[in-house]
Amino acid sequence: MFRHHDDIWRDFPGLAAGALLVPQPPAPGEAAAIVARHLTTARERLAAGPEGQFPAIQAWRRAFTAMGLRATQYRCASESLLRRLRRDGDLPRVHPLVDVCNAVSAAFAVPVAALDLARIDGDLEVRYATGDEVHLTFGGDREHPAPGEVTFADTGGNAHARRWAHRQSGLSAVSARTGAALIVAEAHHGSGVEAVVAALAEALAPARASVLTRDAPRFTP
Template sequence: MRSSSHVSGTTCRLHVSDEVRALAPGFGYLTVEAHGLTNGPSDEAGAALLDEATRRLAERLDGRAPQDDPHIAAWRAAYTAFGSKPSRTRNSAEALARRALADGGLPRINRLVDLYNALSVAHLVPVGGEDLDRIQGDMRLVRAVGDEPFVTAADGAGTVEHPDAGEVVWCDDEGVTCRRWNWRQGVRTRLNEDSVSALFLLERMAPMTLDELTAAGAELAGWLRQACPDARIEIGDVQAP
């Protein structure tokens, strides 16, 4: 059986393959879908959220390294299980946390990306944002065959890569949208300054509880409503395959 998530009125279903469920039984996710968004360059409100998220992260870690947090340790174990080296290709939450604590802090990308990056750091949970207008069909979390196309950028130019066989990837009908679970997002579906519809995906491993995941999703939805008062925001049910 496959697990799926669908919210009334949404345009994209998510499916988790049996192979991924067997690999990481502690996995779960929640979606926040938004329409009528207004994106644009980074602003002071987003910068304030990023700074506050960094403060919350430092308080949570209390001097520990991000990889010593139990939730990040669980993600590292999942990466190891499908053959990835977690110290070389870190999950997105760990990578952002390390940047937040380093000199220079978190990058400023655009209004929407800054919001979900702040949420990721504040809750130490991987969060991705996809442009719904660029997703082709449903999204699936699978173990790759190895020939799926992944559009990325190298030296400022677009290029096509392929995942390793057995690698866990998110994909749609056109190809891979995110490699190594939540390590690197493709350029085809990422949120740009002209994006108006988005699917935000929050991913959890036990020991993060489903209630904690729900709270993180609600906080992101609240930030989106503040940033884009006219947007329609829908929170999906927590899925724990």
């Protein structure tokens, strides 16, 4: 089961979220066409103005500030992707599933996390950290989120994200071994998550998708 803790919904009333179960990654050729389409949209948006002016990015900056973080030091994942796309003109290709999620994230300016479902121990909850959780970096180092930091914590005490949507864990990173995956999209600007979930569901069919609310916060993969 995936959910946001009640405290998160209380403290961030503008939160909008969606979750998807993807039974298997898309084929590389299929993914490439989807990525190209969504990156074209992202480039068109960037041509009209920098990512810092996007309402979705501004809302995440406000959320980071509310968490006591400098929004220009710790950026949400979608802002980091857009900055790289603006600088380099493209995004690196990592894995078909990750590439699709990154492209959709850039097109909508909304963070999209892709987690290997087999690497999640029990339930997964977005909540405030106690400080005991263990976060495995992509470099193999083990960290502990600071008490009160927002993280994706599973039943086994693994922290699958740092600073909410800033950085994912290497433990549940999608790889060549990944079968089923959990996809999570989150926004704070009060609209647009339905469109992000719909775009992901179309791109990753036959995914099972749900929009989450404070009254209906749970998604069961």
